[in-house]
Amino acid sequence: MEELEKLRDEILTCKRCHLAADCMGPVPFEGRASEIMVIGRNPGDTEDEYGRLFIGRAGKRLDKALWWMGLKRWDVYITNLIKCFTERNRPPELGEIFSCSQWLKMEIAILQPKLILVFRNDAWKYVSGNSEGVTKFAGQLVSTRDDLISAGMVYKKVQFKMIGFPHPSAALRTVKWDRLLNEAALKTARIISEMQSVGYMEMRNDPA
Numbered sequence: 001m002e003e004l005e006k007l008r009d010e011i012l013t014c015k016r017c018h019l020a021a022d023c024m025g026p027v028p029f030e031g032r033a034s035e036i037m038v039i040g041r042n043p044g045d046t047e048d049e050y051g052r053l054f055i056g057r058a059g060k061r062l063d064k065a066l067w068w069m070g071l072k073r074w075d076v077y078i079t080n081l082i083k084c085f086t087e088r089n090r091p092p093e094l095g096e097i098f099s100c101s102q103w104l105k106m107e108i109a110i111l112q113p114k115l116i117l118v119f120r121n122d123a124w125k126y127v128s129g130n131s132e133g134v135t136k137f138a139g140q141l142v143s144t145r146d147d148l149i150s151a152g153m154v155y156k157k158v159q160f161k162m163i164g165f166p167h168p169s170a171a172l173r174t175v176k177w178d179r180l181l182n183e184a185a186l187k188t189a190r191i192i193s194e195m196q197s198v199g200y201m202e203m204r205n206d207p208a
C-alpha cells in the first residue's frame with residue numbers, strides 16, 4: 001500500500017521527540033496491509049539494534065501465539081505504540097506517547113483494521129482506554145466507540161475490535177503469563193473464525 005510505504009519513510013526519519021537521540025532510530029511497522037493489526041509497546045534493545053520488530057526469543061514466542069490463533073506473522077500488520085527504544089526499556093512517558101501515537105493513529109486511519117491484537121499491559125491501557133489491565137481482558141473482544149479518547153489517543157470514526165494479551169517476553173518469564181497468553185490465543189482463534197464465518201473479516205492467509 002503506497003500510503004503505508006510513504007508513512008514508513010516518514011517514521012524512519014522522525015525526530016519529533018527526544019527518544020530518537022538515544023537510540024539507533026525509529027523501528028517502523030512490518031508485515032502486510034492486513035485486517036489484523038498487532039500492537040506492542042515499543043522496541044526492546046535487540047529490536048533497536050536490528051531495526052526489526054519482535055525478534056529474538058520474544059519474537060519466536062509471538063510467532064507461537066499467532067500460530068495458536070491460526071495466523072502466521074506475515075498474515076498480520078505489526079507495529080508499536082512507541083517507535084523508539086526507551087532507555088533500559090522503561091515505560092514511555094505521557095508526552096512521549098502523545099508525540100508518537102500520532103504515527104499509530106495515521107497507521108490505523110490508513111489500514112482501517114478490523115481487529116487489533118494488543119500485547120502488553122501498558123500498551124493495552126493506552127490503546128483501549130481501559131484503566132484495567134490485560135489480565136482482566138486477555139482473550140476478550142472489546143469494541144471501540146466512534147471516537148475513542150485515551151491518553152491522547154483519538155481514533156476518529158475508525159471502528160475496530162481489539163483483544164489484549166500479555167507480552168510474549170512476560171510469557172517467557174513466568175508460567176502464569178505463559179498460560180494466560182496461550183488461553184487468550186486459543187480464544188482469539190475462535191473469535192477470528194467466527195468473524196470470518198459471519199463475513200466481518202476476510203483474512204488473506206496465503207504467503208506474502
Ligand code: SF4
Nearest residue numbers: 014017020083084100
Ligand atoms: S518515539 Fe516516536 S515521536 Fe519520538 S522520535 Fe521516535 S518515532 Fe518520533
